[in-house]
Amino acid sequence: MKTTSLKSTRRIENKKKKMAALWEISRLNEYDRNLKKKQMSDAENLKLDLIGIEVGPKPKRLRKDSDPSTANIETPPLIGETGPSGKIKLSGEEFASLKKQLREQTIKMRQHPNFRLRDIGDNASLKVDTENRIPLFLSDIQHLILYSQIGVHAPYSPARWCCLEKYNRLLNTNILIIENLSLYHYSSYENNFPFLSSKFQHELEVLAPPSYRGDIIKEISMVPITNTQMKKFINEYGSLESAVTKSEDLFDTVKNLFPIEESILKSDNEYQNALPPSDKFPRTHLLLSGWELVEENYPLPIKGLMQHKYAGYVLTKDKYKEVTPFSPMFGVDCEMCRTSTGDLELTRISIVDEKLNVFYETLVKPDNKIVDYLTRFSGITPKIMKNVTKRLKDVQEELRKKLPPNAILVGQSLSNDMHALKMMHPYIIDTSIIFNITGDRTRKTRLQTLAREFLSEKIQESRKGHCSTEDSSASMKLAQLKLKKSICFGDAVLGGIENEFRTYAELGSRNYATSMLKQVTKLDKSASVTALEDICSTYKYYVDKGTEGQEHNKIKFYQEKTNGDVIKKFCKSVLQQSLNIAHIKIPENQLLTNITQTFKTVDQWVQDIYNHTAAPGLCIVLFGGQKEGGNGGCFIQVKGNY
Numbered sequence: 001m002k003t004t005s006l007k008s009t010r011r012i013e014n015k016k017k018k019m020a021a022l023w024e025i026s027r028l029n030e031y032d033r034n035l036k037k038k039q040m041s042d043a044e045n046l047k048l049d050l051i052g053i054e055v056g057p058k059p060k061r062l063r064k065d066s067d068p069s070t071a072n073i074e075t076p077p078l079i080g081e082t083g084p085s086g087k088i089k090l091s092g093e094e095f096a097s098l099k100k101q102l103r104e105q106t107i108k109m110r111q112h113p114n115f116r117l118r119d120i121g122d123n124a125s126l127k128v129d130t131e132n133r134i135p136l137f138l139s140d141i142q143h144l145i146l147y148s149q150i151g152v153h154a155p156y157s158p159a160r161w162c163c164l165e166k167y168n169r170l171l172n173t174n175i176l177i178i179e180n181l182s183l184y185h186y187s188s189y190e191n192n193f194p195f196l197s198s199k200f201q202h203e204l205e206v207l208a209p210p211s212y213r214g215d216i217i218k219e220i221s222m223v224p225i226t227n228t229q230m231k232k233f234i235n236e237y238g239s240l241e242s243a244v245t246k247s248e249d250l251f252d253t254v255k256n257l258f259p260i261e262e263s264i265l266k267s268d269n270e271y272q273n274a275l276p277p278s279d280k281f282p283r284t285h286l287l288l289s290g291w292e293l294v295e296e297n298y299p300l301p302i303k304g305l306m307q308h309k310y311a312g313y314v315l316t317k318d319k320y321k322e323v324t325p326f327s328p329m330f331g332v333d334c335e336m337c338r339t340s341t342g343d344l345e346l347t348r349i350s351i352v353d354e355k356l357n358v359f360y361e362t363l364v365k366p367d368n369k370i371v372d373y374l375t376r377f378s379g380i381t382p383k384i385m386k387n388v389t390k391r392l393k394d395v396q397e398e399l400r401k402k403l404p405p406n407a408i409l410v411g412q413s414l415s416n417d418m419h420a421l422k423m424m425h426p427y428i429i430d431t432s433i434i435f436n437i438t439g440d441r442t443r444k445t446r447l448q449t450l451a452r453e454f455l456s457e458k459i460q461e462s463r464k465g466h467c468s469t470e471d472s473s474a475s476m477k478l479a480q481l482k483l484k485k486s487i488c489f490g491d492a493v494l495g496g497i498e499n500e501f502r503t504y505a506e507l508g509s510r511n512y513a514t515s516m517l518k519q520v521t522k523l524d525k526s527a528s529v530t531a532l533e534d535i536c537s538t539y540k541y542y543v544d545k546g547t548e549g550q551e552h553n554k555i556k557f558y559q560e561k562t563n564g565d566v567i568k569k570f571c572k573s574v575l576q577q578s579l580n581i582a583h584i585k586i587p588e589n590q591l592l593t594n595i596t597q598t599f600k601t602v603d604q605w606v607q608d609i610y611n612h613t614a615a616p617g618l619c620i621v622l623f624g625g626q627k628e629g630g631n632g633g634c635f636i637q638v639k640g641n642y
Contacts, residue, residue, distance in 0.1 A: 023098050113166040113616045115638045117202060121161035126187075126203040126633075134294075135205040135631050136161060138219040141622065142516060144636075146223070148173040148618050149520045149579050155226045164618075170638075171614035172578050176570075176606060179216065179585040179624040182208065183633040185599065186623060192599035195607040196621060200635040207294075208625020208632045216624045217535065217583070221542040222513035225250070229514065249514050275325050279483040282325035283408065286429045286479065286487075296433070298415045299424045314396050316425045321406040323427045329354050329408045331476030333468040334417040335378040339368035346392055346420040347380045350468035352476055358469060360402060363388045364395055379466055396423060410479045411472065412447040431478045439492040447474055454481060454490055515543050520579050521554035528556040530570040531583035532563070539583070567605045571612040582609065615639045 117125065123134045140161050146154040151167045158164065183205055190197050197203075209216045225233070233250055237243035243250045275282065293300055299313050331352045336344035345366035351359045363380075365388045373380045399421075408427045411417055418425065432444040437453065448460045451474045459474050460466050482489050517527045517539075529539045536559040543555060556577065560566045563584040570582040584605075590598045606621055613619050617639045625632030 019098055019102065023102055026102065111166060111169050112640060113164070113169045113618070113638050115165075115202070115618070115636060116163050118159070118161055118163060121202075121204065124161070124204045124206070126183075126205065133205055135207045136634065137207055137294075138209060138216065139224075141206065141620065141634055142220055142223065145173060145175065145220075145579070145620070146516060146519060149525050150523050153523060155223055155229070155519065169616055171617050172574065172580060173618040173620070174574060174580045174609055174613045175582070175620045175622065176609050177216065177220070177581065177583040177622045177624060178602060179583075180588060180591065180626060181586055181602070181623040181632075182625045182630040183623060184626075184630040185591075185595075186633050189595070189599050192596055193603045193606075195603050195610070196635055199607075199610060200619075200621065200637040202634075202636040204634045204636070206622070206625070206632040206634045208627075208630065210625060210627035217538045218542065220581075221516050221539060223516050223519055224513045230512070233512075243512075249518065250512055278480065279325065280485065281483070281487055283327070283329065283429070283479075283483055284323055284325055286434050286482065287323065287408070288428045288430060288433065292433070293428065296413075296415050296430065297419075298428065299418055299422075301424055313422045313424055314400070316400060316403050316407075316423050317405050318400075319405060320426055321404075323406050323408060327406040327408050327427065328404055329410050329429070329476065329479060330359055330403070331356075331472035331474075331479075332409050332411040332414060332417055333472035333475065334420045335380060335466065335468050336420050337366065337370045337374055337378055337380055338372040339366050340371050341368050344374075344420065345370075346395070347378060347385065348468050349395060349417075349421065350472045352469065352472045354476065354480070356473050356476060360399065361469065362390055362395060362398075364390055364392055367392065377466055379468075392422065395421065399423065411475050412450075413444065429479050431475045434482055435478060435490040436493050437490070441493060447471060450474075450478055450490075454478060517543050517555050517579075518552075521552070525579060526554045526556075526577040527579040527581075528558065528573060528577040529581045529583065530558040530560065530566050530573065531581075532566060532585060533559045533561065535583050535585065539581075563605075567608060571608055574609070574612045575614055610637070610639065613639050 120134070121136070122128070123132075124136045125133070139156075140158065143154070143156045143158040143160075144162060144164065146156065147158050147164055148167050148170055186193060186196075209219050233243040233247065237246055288296065288298070299310055301315065333350050334346055335348040337347045339345045345368060346364045347366060347370070348361075348363050350361045353359045363385065365385065370385070373382065373385075375381055406427070407425075408429055409425050410429045410431065412430070413432045414428055414430050431447065431450065433441070435445065435450050435454065436443075437445050437449075451457045451459045455474065455477055457474065457477075459470050478490075517529070520527050529536060531539060536557050540557050543552060556573070558566075558569050558573065560569055563586070566582055566584050570580065574580050586598060586602070610619050619637050619639055621635040623633040
């Protein structure tokens with residue numbers, strides 16, 4: 001029989017002691033968790049007492065003899081005997097048993113789904129004051145829903161704003177969508193939502209689709225196609241337009257935040273053979289999308305989105321035309337000076353056309369007194385401004401008359417210029433985004449550097465300050481250079497100069513989409529929609545494109561006549577599918593006559609759905625917002641099985 005050395009024996013003994021200590025810590029942690037749950041429960045009951053809901057008597061402090069959840073772990077038992085030094089001695093069988101229990105405990109802890117916010121999610125939280133809060137998009141919520149069902153197979157990840165760990169351990173994802181309720185209702189009447197406010201850990205602001213002419217069902221149901229899907233549709237049907245007509249899966253989802261006149265346009269594929277001579281791809285591919293405009297802090301006509309910032313802002317046109325690869329581009333640059341308000345106000349604007357001719361240029365007298373001319377940057381001096389009488393309002397009126405209805409504005413970090421102009425425009429090409437030499441979208445490169453590296457030009461070197469005409473021309477030249485090269489030229493994020501011949505088809509398209517419910521059920525998942533009759537029909541349309549008699553074995557649709565019936569049916573069927581959507585709509589008259597009782601009823605519906613959610617499960621409540629009443633709200637909670 002092999003003899004164990006003294007060193008090996010000590011090592012084994014030390015390992016046993018560590019295992020025993022880990023076991024004790026594990027039991028103590030379990031005790032702490034139960035204690036915390038007990039305290040939270042007591043706090044919740046106290047809150048219910050305060051708002052007039054009767055609860056049974058509770059002990060003032062935790063007692064091991066009256067609380068079975070903690071009776072056995074108040075003082076975790078030590079396994080084995082203790083020696084003179086107080087150290088635990090373990091026998092072979094005890095050690096094996098302890099090791100097994102620790103392994104089971106570790107596995108159990110690692111399998112718990114966990115949801116947490118990233119920085120962008122934190123910025124949308126109701127914990128952030130209104131002035132600094134940046135709302136999420138409904139597409140962000142959609143990405144979370146998709147990821148909770150199919151994880152890494154989802155076309156888009158919610159990693160931009162949140163993290164969902166162990167999604168594959170979720171038994172189901174349940175969503176309650178309530179139209180006509182806004183964040184204003186929740187914030188003003190929070191006491192009428194005792195369950196929602198106490199049970200749901202994450203409370204977020206979401207852009208309300210009605211405020212930008214959007215549709216909540218469409219936003220949730222439609223998933224923009226990816227690059228791979230785009231190539232597949234084009235290869236199979238010849239073009240995306242043909243695929244929309246012939247395929248059951250592809251939808252055209254073009255929408256705008258601005259009042260744009262609808263027109264029948266050629267497709268991008270047709271335009272490939274009819275581009276301006278200098279362009280290798282449609283210039284429309286360089287336009288910022290809606291969410292990019294918000295991300296880059298461009299002013300947008302969205303009611304409820306940091307509305308206090310947009311007082312005095314105007315649209316560049318009352319009506320816009322659809323943008324095309326032949327829409328004219330205009331380089332824009334503004335110079336500002338600091339005024340007595342502490343803000344930067346417009347003092348000069350220069351706009352050039354595609355031939356680099358000056359299209360519009362003028363000096364502007366701020367409404368407030370200039371306290372710092374910032375001559376080193378603006379080039380503005382008291383002498384230059386001496387006889388200037390034109391005001392910002394005059395500039396706005398002149399630009400509204402001169403700019404074409406399909407004009408594309410080009411500039412470096414143009415959001416600053418648009419805020420200085422106090423104007424909003426739908427078609428923007430931002431050279432600080434389409435050119436990137438850092439490989440990081442959050443790190444912008446100065447216009448001076450871009451001009452030097454890509455145009456071999458030196459700008460902004462005069463000690464007398466920047467020249468707005470020079471800067472607007474540089475931005476225009478950069479955009480034109482990119483159009484001569486490729487969509488990836490000068491952009492390290494998309495591959496840079498070495499991938500010059502990569503096509504835009506590899507980047508996907510946000511104008512075409514597929515059904516979210518179909519995406520989910522392609523794998524081993526099932527889904528259901530329970531809603532009022534007209535709402536349910538709309539969901540069904542975004543699945544089968546209005547095809548009569550088409551059945552989907554994995555997608556169930558339940559139509560009900562009242563909101564209460566929707567909730568009852570939803571609770572009965574919620575365990576049959578992995579993804580469940582309940583969609584109701586609060587009549588506007590209820591928000592005028594019986595608002596308190598309406599909100600209490602909604603809170604009870606939320607509680608019913610949460611109680612019928614399998615554990616572990618993801619529960620999401622979405623307030624759809626109102627056209628005139630502010631943004632929506634999203635409430636998220638993972639229901640645990642521990």
